[in-house]
Structures are given as structure tokens and as C-alpha cells.
Amino acid sequence: MTLIKELKSALGEETVLTGDRIGGRYRSDESHTGRELPLAVLRPATVEAVSKALSICDRHRQSIVPQGGLTGLAGGANPRTTDIALSLERLSGVEEIDSAAATMTVYAGTPLEVAQRAAEEAGFLLPIDLGSRGSCQIGGNIATNAGGIRVIRHGVTRDNVLGLEAVIADGTVLCSLSKVLKNNTGYDLRQLFIGSEGTLGIVTRAVLKLKPLPTSRSTALCALGSYDNAVALLRMAQVMLANVSAFEVMWESYFRFNADLLGLKFFEADFPFTVIVEEDLFGGEQGTERFETFLGAALEAGLIEDALIAQSEKEARNFWAVREGSAIDKALPSLFNFDISMPIGGIGDFVEECGAALLARFPGAHVSFFGHIGDSNLHIIVATADGSEEDLHATDKITYDLVRRYSGSISAEHGVGTLKRDYLGHSRNPEELAVMRRIKAALDPNGILNPGKVLPPATVLPSPRARGEG
Ligand SMILES: Cc1cc2nc3c(=O)[nH]c(=O)nc-3n(C[C@H](O)[C@H](O)[C@H](O)COP(=O)(O)OP(=O)(O)OC[C@H]3O[C@@H](n4cnc5c(N)ncnc54)[C@H](O)[C@@H]3O)c2cc1C
Secondary structure, eight states: HHHHHHHHHHHHGGEEEEEEOGGGGGGGGOOOOOOOOSEEEOOOOSHHHHHHHHHHHTTTTOOOOEEEESOOOSTTTTTOOTTEEEOTTTOOOEEETTTTEEEEEEESSSBHHHHHHHHHHTTTOOOOOOOOTTTTTTHHHHHTTBTTTTHHHHOOOOGGGGEEEEEOOTSEEEEOOOSSOOOOOSOOOHHHHTTTTTSSOOEEEEEEEEEEEEEEEEEEEEEEHHHHHHHHHHHHHHHHHSEEEEEOOOOOOOHHHHHHHOOOOOSSSSSEEEEEEEEEOTTTTHHHHHHHHHHHHHHHHHTTTTTEEEEHHHHHHHHHHHTTTTHHHSSSOEEEEEEEEEEEEHHHHHHHHHHHHHHHHHOOOOOEEEEEEGEEEEEEEEOSSOOOHHHHHHHHHHHHHHHHHHTOOOSSSSSTTTTTTGGGTTTSHHHHHHHHHHHHHHHTTTTSTTTTTSSOOOOOOOTEEETTOO
């Protein structure tokens, strides 16, 4: 029996899309770099079906590309014409909310926003939150170890996963849907799958931590004169405020560009840095007094030049609209978006050096910086005159070479996929890469899971004889 026939007979016709039934959306994630449609798309609706699909494909040595909500920005979910895409879109739903344990058990294909709403209806906060919440899926968030705007308070996705179920390449279901925080019983297999971008297994279910639901938030927009003052303000906020839930820094060029695009004006003058500080409030607490005391102390210490406290949700949304840069994609349609991290103390110097190097190479280009500085995470927006692939490669090289020099990571939250794969060695040493390859070979000996993603092709090492050892 051919592979497709076998898949159709095991999973049912409706689960296996081929030919014209494969929609164009299965071609690419949000990086828009995928050009090819896969050989087939599998849409299993049960864990058992995922397991059957993998065991059949493994026997046929057929490559599989897992697809979640396709909001990834690293090309990790893009198939080639020879791959089969396995979409988790039908493996969706919240299985259980355990109020005593404060956990949610959820299927991988559940859109993040659906899971967030279910948590809120039960009186909890699901702490994972990103701008793509309407489309990205819990499985994709886990596979990319997604970050987002609340990391400073709740950690990255990895910190919010208590239990995990994943199917490995031969179809074995590894189910460890633990609800406990403390579980020191040998290797923590769940961590292998978190952030592995579909190269080690397919995430099918997870147990996520839930947190108390804030009843409101205090939000301020602060104008600052230097990066050092931004770091000092962060440390002051963490001492003086009870629950800092966001600390977002925008360099002048980013803030001014986006505020102008949105037609918003907040301060009379332009300042080198603008920061959003947010604090979660609980139990009807108003908190403005504590927040005002903090801002007053920051003014007195000379850390901030000016500050606005949002008086309404609308005002807070306006602060965030600038940070989220909702109009920038339209204004700069072929922009390059970088997502890097490095020790917080070096970010100010990095920005100066990187900005100067990029503008020297591309005079007149748009280059701007913003980031979740409390998490050491910096984003860079670059738009060159023609936005060509050649420009992208040159920009990658300038940026990632500098990231390496500053002991940073070439991917803070978006993952590696294909787009950063060839620079992985800038952030990981050869010993780490060798162990990663051994783990990959142990879990997926036939190399069927998301081949070509994350790990660069192994460097051909000289043979023992060539090294004079044999
Ligand atoms: C507007 C916007 C805002 C964003 N903001 C953020 C942000 O703040 N922080 C952040 O970290 N990212 C952000 N992203 C990037 C993206 O949303 C995240 O990487 C997200 O976690 C991807 O989830 P997804 O379901 O769309 O996965 P996909 O894009 O479908 O896949 C991503 C990777 O995970 C693999 N994968 C997907 N599902 C599974 C599964 N069930 N099992 C195994 N592997 C799987 C895929 O093969 C691929 O390698 C943003 C993207 C957009 C478009």
C-alpha cells in the first residue's frame, strides 16, 4: 500500500488532505518565507490518531512538519513539497480546569486566547500572553517556548508547563500530565520538548499553571534620558511595587515613529527613551498611591523626566498601541524583525553599536529598537530601501556577529526554525550542539520530525585517521 493510502485507511479520508484540498495557508508561518505546499496535510483529532500517523510515517521514512497556529516568525512550520504537514488544529479544547491545583489541562491545538478565556471564566489568569494570542496555539507556544509581555512576572512558557504529553517519531505516546510543582523523579523529559520546535516530538496535551486573576492594573508611560536610568527604574520598580507585570523600553526612533503613525502625542518634548511600567492589582485594590509614590521617587532621583499615569483603560491601550506598533507592518511592509537577548547591562551599548553599524551599511534605512528589557530581550526593526534577501543576509550578519560579541542569544523568544539555524553556533558551543544531535538521534533515529529545522547540518569532522588517531 502506498503511504497516502495507508494514512487514509488508518486515519480516515477527512483527516488526510491531498491535492486541491490543501489550502495555501499550510505553506508558511508568519515569517512569510514558506514557498511550497506539502505533499499532504494530516489533521488528526485525537492523540491516538497522531500516534498512528507518526508510526506509519516513521516506517515509510516520511518527513513530518508539525503545524500549530502558523504565527511563528522563524520559518519552523514551513513545509517542503516532500514533507507531510501535521496540523494540530483539530486536536483542540480545554480538557479540565482543576481549581484546587490551579491547573488547566489543554489540548495542543487550542488557540491561546480560547485557553485564556476559559481560565478567566474559572477566575484564574493563564499567564502565557502574546500579541498573536488569537491564532497561535498552546502546542506552538510550548514548541517555541514563547515569551511575551508578562515574562517579567510569570516567566516564559517553560516556567508555566507542569505536565506534558508528546508523541515521538515512532508513535510512542509519552504521557506525563503531572499537576505537581515538585517532581524529582529522574530526567525531566517534558523540558526536552519545550522549545524543540517540533524536532523531537509532537506536543499533544499539556498541564499549565494558573495564577490569581488581577482585578485591575496601574499603567504609566515614563520619559527618560538614558538607558542606565531605564535599568535603574526597573530595579526601583521591583523594590517599590508589589507586582511589576510589564516593563517595556522603547528607544526614541521606535517610539516617535509609531506614535506618529498612530497620530498619538503624549509628551511636549521628545525623549531618548520611553518606558511602559505596569503593576497588577488584586482584590479591588486601587494601588494608585503606591504607584504615585514610586513615580514620585523616580522623579526625585532624576531617573525619569516626565510620566503619565493612564486614567482609563483607553489611555493604557494607547500607551500599548505604540509599543505593539500595530501600524508599522503597513508603513514598512518589508521590514526585518530581530529578536535577541543579552545581559541587561550591555544592551545600551549594543544598541548604539548595532544601530551605527546598520546605518553605515544601509544609510537612510529605518532602524529602531524596543524590548522587554526586564527579560533582557531586545527587538530590532530594520527596513532597507529595497528589503531584498541580500539586505536581510547582510543585516543578519551584522546583528548576530555583534550578539555573539556581547554574549547574547540570537533568539530570545521566536525560536530558531530555518531562519536562524545557520547562526545557532553564535549562541551555542560545539559540545552543546553535539549533545543536541545525540538527543535528536535517540528520539527520532530516522530523522522524520521537522528535518532541517533548528540544528544546522553537522560539520563534517575529520576522520580519526586524518587526525592521526587510527
Ligand atoms: C503579531 C505577533 C506577535 C507575536 N508576539 C510574540 C511574543 O510576544 N513572544 C513570542 O515568543 N512570540 C511571538 N510571536 C511569534 C509566535 O506567535 C510564537 O512563536 C508562537 O508561540 C507560535 O505558535 P503557533 O501555534 O503559531 O506555532 P507555529 O507557527 O505553527 O509553529 C511554530 C513551531 O512550533 C512547531 N509546532 C507547532 N505546534 C506544535 C506541536 N503541537 N508539537 C510540536 N511542534 C509544534 C512548528 O513545527 C514550528 O517549528 C508573535 C507572532 C506574531 C505574528
